[in-house]
Amino acid sequence: MTGQELPLNQILHGDAVQVMRKLPENSIDLIFADPPYNMQIKGNLTRPDFSKVEGVDDNWDKFDNYQAYDEFTSTWLKAARRVLKPEGAIWVIGTYHNIYRVGKSLQDLGFWVINEVIWEKTNPMPNFKGVRFTNAHETLIWAKQNKSCKYTINYHAMKPFNDGKQMRSTWNLPICKGKERIRVNGESAHSTQKPLSLLYRVILASTNPEDVVLDPFFGTGTTGAAAKILHRNWIGIESDQTYIPIAQERIKRIKIEDFSPEAFNIRDEKRLAPRVPFSRLLETGYIKPGQSLYFNQDPSQAAKVKPNGILQFGKFTGSIHQTTKHILNGKPANGWLYWFTKDKQGRYISIDLIRENYRKDQNHSSGEKDKIS
Ligand SMILES: C[S@@+](CC[C@H](N)C(=O)[O-])C[C@H]1O[C@@H](n2cnc3c(N)ncnc32)[C@H](O)[C@@H]1O
Known part of the structure; x- marks a missing residue:
């Protein structure tokens, strides 16, 4: 050698x-x-x-x-x-x-x-x-x-x-x-x-x-x-x-x-993807303050989003993860996988997908956010 x-x-x-x-x-x-x-x-x-x-x-x-x-x-x-x-x-x-x-x-x-x-x-x-x-x-x-x-x-x-x-x-x-x-x-x-x-x-x-x-x-x-x-x-x-x-x-x-x-x-x-806190989706317009989020696509389990990304669910307030845990009777869970918005046609869209779109837009600067506003 x-x-x-x-x-x-x-x-x-x-x-x-x-x-x-x-x-x-x-x-x-x-x-x-x-x-x-x-x-x-x-x-x-x-x-x-x-x-x-x-x-x-x-x-x-x-x-x-x-x-x-x-x-x-x-x-x-x-x-x-x-x-x-x-x-x-x-x-x-x-x-x-x-x-x-x-x-x-x-x-x-x-x-x-x-x-x-x-x-x-x-x-x-x-x-x-x-x-x-x-x-x-x-x-x-x-x-x-x-x-x-x-x-x-x-x-x-x-x-x-x-x-x-x-x-x-x-x-x-x-x-x-x-x-x-x-x-x-x-x-x-x-x-x-x-x-x-x-x-x-x-x-x-x-x-x-x-x-x-x-x-x-x-x-x-x-x-x-x-x-x-x-x-x-x-x-x-x-x-x-x-x-x-x-x-x-x-x-x-x-x-x-x-x-x-x-x-x-x-x-x-x-x-490898940059960490995206939920509040980032608000400050960049992907999710609006006051918008409703639906737990597991169930219209009877809706929360309102506050301007800082905290959810109001009935009398409970907390992050997407804390609110999910609250609904699941204390079982810790990844909130990104449980919450959905609704588009104009009434279709449910996962906040995880919205976050993916945000990441893609950051990479390609090609703005897909109108799809979900
Ligand atoms: C446990 S076996 C490895 C089997 C192998 N993982 C396989 O899936 O076929 C160990 C091997 O190391 C070889 N070996 C033993 N002493 C060695 C040494 N000093 N240098 C290089 N190879 C040696 C042996 O001939 C034997 O084939």
């Missing part, structure tokens, strides 16, 4: 630390790491019918002791920190075997935890021995470079993944099975292939199109596959040569119909 060039959309063969040390510093927007878990599996695990369970018994998951694992973890995290941009972020996934140790290392190095996300597996593997609860989740730590630095979060854009509500830190997703699971000669190609849905969420939530996502433990290339689908650049590092052609072929087969910026733009317009 020469100069400051990044080997975009390529898999680099080698040890994660050695390869990261050759990458330019401050060059990566997001790191997703699914490092060895140090599961310490001894002997074969079998089902009650004595068939063999495909567990994680690979050589790459073996460490002599906790100390060796801790050294490995802090070394690769240091290398990761160097290549990450100041406003970049890192996700690390793990299980109870390693995630506490990874979390300590992250914090010791100065990373600042943004969220811990629990991936709850909808179809976990049972505990075949029946000696404890089945491990039905994995933990992801999402961290930024330090407490004060910025990072990317597509906050509003993630709401559709939780029925339009604020995205939660618990994600219910199936493990990678069936058609999604890559097989070679009938056997799983990799013991820990992650579901595409998991990486899809991670990348969508915390990067923008054309950002660079680095995965230092690439395996079957799930990170690269999700990045390509989402029009992000990716770089993979993998020490085991056998996985590389499998991942390359997987990513090559993904075809995207439309790479236009519009198709991928989920920049959070709502968050």
